Amino acid sequence: AAGVIQSPRHLIKEKRETATLKCYPIPRHDTVYWYQQGPGQDPQFLISFYEKMQSDKGSIPDRFSAQQFSDYHSELNMSSLELGDSALYFCASSRTGTGGLEAFFGQGTRLTVV
Amino acid sequence: AQTVTQSQPEMSVQEAETVTLSCTYDTSESDYYLFWYKQPPSRQMILVIRQEAYKQQNATENRFSVNFQKAAKSFSLKISDSQLGDAAMYFCAYRSAGPPKYGNKLVFGAGTILRVKS
Numbered sequence: 001a002a003g004v005i006q007s008p009r010h011l012i013k014e015k016r017e018t019a020t021l022k023c024y025p026i027p028r029h030d031t032v033y034w035y036q037q038g039p040g041q042d043p044q045f046l047i048s049f050y051e052k053m054q055s056d057k058g059s060i061p062d063r064f065s066a067q068q069f070s071d072y073h074s075e076l077n078m079s080s081l082e083l084g085d086s087a088l089y090f091c092a093s094s095r096t097g098t099g100g101l102e103a104f105f106g107q108g109t110r111l112t113v114v
Numbered sequence: 115a116q117t118v119t120q121s122q123p124e125m126s127v128q129e130a131e132t133v134t135l136s137c138t139y140d141t142s143e144s145d146y147y148l149f150w151y152k153q154p155p156s157r158q159m160i161l162v163i164r165q166e167a168y169k170q171q172n173a174t175e176n177r178f179s180v181n182f183q184k185a186a187k188s189f190s191l192k193i194s195d196s197q198l199g200d201a202a203m204y205f206c207a208y209r210s211a212g213p214p215k216y217g218n219k220l221v222f223g224a225g226t227i228l229r230v231k232s
Contacts, residue, residue, distance in 0.1 A: 031218075033219055033220070037157075042205060042223060043159070043220075043222050045219045045220070045221070048214075048217055050215045055214060055217045056216075056219055058219065088157055094214070096213075104161075105151075105159035105160075107157075108158070
């Protein structure tokens with residue numbers, strides 16, 4: 001079965017650089033979520049999209065932006081990177097109509113800012 | 115806002131024994147979903163079990179079962195016949211049952227590290 005695909009899996013950037021993370025949800029899933037997980041921490045919600053419209057926003061810095069495209073893939077753009085942005089970034093997707101059940105997670109993008 | 119609390123930072127269990135991980139949550143909503151996710155060292159987030167709040171029957175998935183106490187806002191996970199592969203970080207998570215266009219993100223607890231001893 002198709003899963004959530006995230007690319008790249010690993011990314012190393014220098015401070016003040018820009019990074020773009022991509023997420024390809026499971027086909028026919030209409031909702032995408034982005035989470036940030038620091039070492040030893042729980043995932044923190046950043047932003048979500050439902051049918052290509054932003055549906056909720058969490059603790060996402062102003063330096064970050066995200067969008068969902070017509071093909072339902074989503075991108076998280078991160079500018080002016082800081083050392084503290086080093087984390088694992090998860091994308092998850094879910095489908096309305098399945099009872100609001102589980103969100104399926106991608107394998108994550110590990111971002112290291114040096 | 116909803117909150118999820120896992121009061122056990124770490125738990126240990128002997129192989130083949132049973133262990134229970136605790137989770138409490140706070141919400142003013144009457145309809146919602148609860149989940150347990152497992153995160154092994156690979157850091158992949160894997161769904162273990164889910165519970166719909168409107169269902170009184172506790173969910174069970176093979177060796178994993180929950181004790182859902184809606185009035186007490188408690189949602190514990192019991193792992194029976196523990197195996198070495200069960201060693202991981204376990205997250206309890208809450209999700210509103212509202213329509214997704216209003217946002218129904220997963221809210222996670224801080225996690226419990228489970229160690230399995232052979």
